[in-house]
Structures are given as C-alpha cells and as structure tokens.
Amino acid sequence: MTAEQGPDGTGIEVEGLVREFKNGPRAVDGIELRVEAGEIYGFLGPNGAGKSTTVLMLTTLLPPTAGTARVAGFDIVREGPRVRASIGAALQEAALDPLLTAREHMRLQTALHGLGKSERQVRGQELLERVGLSQAADRKVGGYSGGMKRRLDLALALAHRPRILFLDEPTTGLDIQSRTALWEEVARLAAEEGVTVFLTTQYLEEADTLAGRVGIIDHGHIVAEGTPAALKAEIGRPTVEAVPREAGERGRLAAVLERFGPGAAASPRAAAARLEGGESQLADVVRALDSEGIAIETLQLHAPSLDDVFLAKTGRSLEGAEEEEQEETEVAAETVDAG
Amino acid sequence: MSGRLRTQVGQLARRSILRTMRQPAQIVPALVFPMFLLAVNSGGLKSTTDLPGFPTDSYLTFALAVPFVQGALFSVMNSGTDLARDIETGFLDRLALTPLRGVALLSGLLAGAVMLGLVQAATYLIVGLVAGAELVTGFAGALVIVALSVSVTIAFGSIGLFAALRTGSGEAVQSLFPVFFVFLFISAMALPLDLIQADWFRQVATVNPVTYLLEAFRSLLFEGWEPDALALGFGIAAAVLAVGMLAATSALKTRLVRT
Secondary structure, three states: OOOOOEOOEOOEEEEEEEEEOOOOOEEEEEEEEEEOOOOEEEEEOOOOOOHHHHHHHHOOOOOOOEEEEEEOOEEOOOOHHHHHHHEEEEOOOOOOOOOOEHHHHHHHHHHHOOOOHHHHHHHHHHHHHHOOOOOOOOOEHHHOOHHHHHHHHHHHHOOOOOOEEEEEOOOOOOOHHHHHHHHHHHHHHHHHHOOEEEEEEOOHHHHHHHOOEEEEEEOOEEEEEEOHHHHHHHHOOOEEEEEEOOHHHHHHHHHHHOOOOOEOOOOOOOEEEEOOOOHHHHHHHHHHHHHHOOOEEEEEEEOOOHHHHHHHHHOOOOOOHHHHOOOOEEEEOOOEOOO | OOHHHHHHHHHHHHHHHHHHHOOHHHHHHHHHHHHHHHHHHHHHOHHHHHOOOOOOOOHHHHHOHHHHHHHHHHHHHHHHHHHHHHHHHOHHHHHHOOOOOHHHHHHHHHHHHHHHHHHHHHHHHHHHHHOOOOOOOHHHHHHHHHHHHHHHHHHHHHHHHHHHHHHOOHHHHHOHHHHHHHHHHOOOOOOOHHHOOOHHHHHHHHHOHHHHHHHHHHHHHHHOOOHHHHHHHHHHHHHHHHHHHHHHHHHHHHHOOOO
C-alpha cells in the first residue's frame, strides 16, 4: 500500500482554523495558510505559539474547535482515515520504543500501514539505509543518540510513501552534524520525490535554510508569511553594533551610530543602529568613529534575519534566537582602534 | 477476522511479547514473589491441616493455588505500565496515525500478558510439584491449570489497560497493584471458606470473586474434576475480561480522539 492522493493534489489548505482548550486561551486562533504540492513550508514560532497544536489538528490527532482544513485534498474532520493514509508525521518527541530495534520498528510500521510481507522487508531496509541506520538496525533504540532517533523517526514517517510529511521540530536538541544530515534528507525528499513538507521549528536557521516559504506564528496568529528573502527584505536595513573599549564611551558611541539611523536593540555593553543607507555605510561608520577618537573593541554588521522579522511583527525577539541566528556578518572580530 | 486485522494483532502481539521478554524486571518479581509467599505460608501454616474438615493434608497443595492468582495480579501492572508508557512517550500517537483498529491494539497488548501467564503457570506448577504438592487430575489437570492461569492473567491485564488509558500515567497504574492485592488477602487465600471463623471475613470472602478463582485451581490440585468449580473460575475470568475490555475500549475512544 502507498499513500492516498486526494482530488485536489497533495497540498494543504487551511481556513480559519481554531483550537480552544478548556479554561485556556485559544492555542490556534483562526489561521489561514496554503501549502503547495512539493513545497517545504516552515512554520516558525516560539514555544507555545501554536505550532504543535496546528500540526496535531492537520494530522487528525486533535479535532479543531472551528475552521476547516484539507490535507492532500481530504477534509481533516470528515475524512480522517484518508488524511492519515496520505501523510507521514514525525511529532515533537521521537516516539520510539526503547526496547525494540530499528528493524523491528520498521517491520511494525510497514505492517500496520498494510504493506505486503515481502515489500515490508525491502522498504524497511531501503529506508534504514537512506537514513544511515542500516549498521545499527539490530540494536535496541534505547541506546541510540538523539540524532539516530530522529533519523529513525523520519524513516518511520516515510514507511508508506506519504505525499505529505509533517515534521514537528525535527531537529530540536540535535548537534549541528545531525541537524545538517536531517536537513539534507528533507530537502532531497522535496526536490527529488516531490514530497510536500510542513515543518515546524523554533530555529531561524532551519526555516531559512530549508523552507521555500515561512509562516510566523505567535499567540495562535500568523503574523507574517512569505519567502525568507521577501520577509527579510520587508524589514530591510542591516544593523551595526559596536562595543567600546572603554565602557564610559558607550553614550558617545551611541550618538555617533545614531547619525546613520535609528537606534536598535543591542547587548548591554554595546550600542547599535539600523543603517538607513544599507551596508555601504559601514565604511562611513568606521571613519566617523575614528574622527571622534572612540576606541572600539568589536564591530559587527547584522544582516536582517527572520528574528528581525519576528521582532518587527510582534515587538519581541524569538526565544533562543541569539544562539541560532547564523546570518550575522562579523566584519571586525577584534579591535578597531580608531585612535 | 480480516487479513489486515490479523496482521495488526499479530504485529502488536509480537511487540508486546518482545517487550515482556526484554524486561526481566517484569518477569522476575512475578515469578519470585509468589513462590516466596508460597514458601512462607506452606511452612508457617502447616498445622492448619489438623483442623477438622480441612480438605487436604498438604498445606503446600492448598496454598499452591495462591501463586496463580497472585502472579496474574502482576499483569495489571505490567500491561498497564507498558501502555501508559506508550501514551507518555507519544508512541500511541504514532500508532494512531496508522490504520490501526482499537481492538487490534488492545488484543495485541494483551499478548505479553499471555506469554507471562504461560511462563508463570508453568513455573509455579513445576516448583510446587517438585516441592511435594499433589496434582490429582494429572497431566490433563496441569493443562487446565495453565489455561485457567492464562485466562485470569489476561482478565487482570485488561483492567491494567483500562487504567492506563484512563489515566495515561504509569505511576497511577502501579498504584493499583496494592488495591488488587487486598482482594487476595480478603479471600479464602489461607483457609477454606467454611473454616473461616470471623463472620465478617467469611462474608467478604464469600462475595469476593478471587475466592472462586482459588477454588477452581484447588479443585484441580486436590479434589479432582469439579465442573462447577471450573465453570465458576473460567466464568469469573471471562466476566472480568469482558468488563475490562469494554472499559478499555471506551477509554481508548476517549484517548484516541483522532477524527
């Protein structure tokens, strides 16, 4: 058996989807979105924003309070079994049985999805090889690393050749090597096999690297949607951030930087400003600091990031963005002595 | 049973058995503690057989019925804890995303209890016979004892499944064990019903179904073929299983709210 495909293709359409929990706020509050077939859609937001609740509704594991959604052309409320037959999902925690081996997991998953006996073994082996677990296939999963568990989780989600894949924070807690390997496999699935991927993440870099389009969710609302490039272009200007060598010079430093644009959020010892004239003003900034005789310990130019988009749309920074943001361009790592 | 349902039950049964075999902590206590209690009781209460009307002169044979029921009580904890862990880790959600039927899930999960029931029954019987217990119904009686033991184990296991689905917590399931253990102590565990002196205790033991499970085992050990006792024993196991499975099926529907 392979995954079903509905009359309207393999995408996702969501209209006014709401989920309200008893005695709680609306976890998801009337979201609208559309994911095209073969697209990787990144659903970005901090913890508690409503990402996982949305995934649970779209995978039919949680009935919506209001609104409609069609996954692979099937209604998530009225056609749950057909939706489930069309999708694969790796939910937030790698839900594995520590007492079973990877091969036993594959056998169970393929059998429950109705694959024939001979196909089960072939498909299981193929997927284990694809995610690099064939050597460890007969070891109990309890001894696997976080990355191995996540890769097995992905392989299990693909057992019945789904056309749509839901990945709920698939790389949370993984080291960079495991994360990169998983990204490569997800990108390959979309590019080579045309699998539609709905990926939730709180990692800016993940959304930026993988997703063709990104939806940013906060407090149950989608606050921005578009390609990462378009969203960043909307915010526009880069930020220059500098740390003075003498702490007492911070005020003078801020005044010089603000000649080039409005002040921006900075770390406690630093001052920052958004460059109205773009990156080309950096040389002018250095010259101005030099002429004012301000000695600088570090100077950094930050390209606009998805965190800036989040900040602009919500007034808050995305939790943990500092560690994840890889876009910043450090132009002067050590000391720029203007004296 | 359709081919697909058979496959689902078979695969989940396989998993349940593998899980049980790979958790010595589930098997060892279920084998050791009942044997320990048997040794203590059969040694300490030996003189009870001198009471007029005591049905056998071997207290070991009389007490050998207890491990079969005591061991079965472990399946409440084992089946329930395994399922509760599946709920806690999200494995149940993984299963819910497949075309799995609820009946396949519950039946498959009880397969581990069947295996444990078989191992327990064989162990208790062999240890009891080696220690000198009687078995007046011979080899056929041994087979019926094993069948009854497995039936009681599955029946109690279904209660464990219900508790797991209702609470979703392994700790909550484990807290049930002492409650069930009380039923064993307020039954005809140590004395036949008609020799219990305290009226209240005799009345409680008379209405306690565990008494009749014990009597079914005892009939095979030292009384001979007693169809009424066996029918009552198997009937109680079937009734507990029916109630447990109905309750578990209802709780599963609530737990799996998939559309």
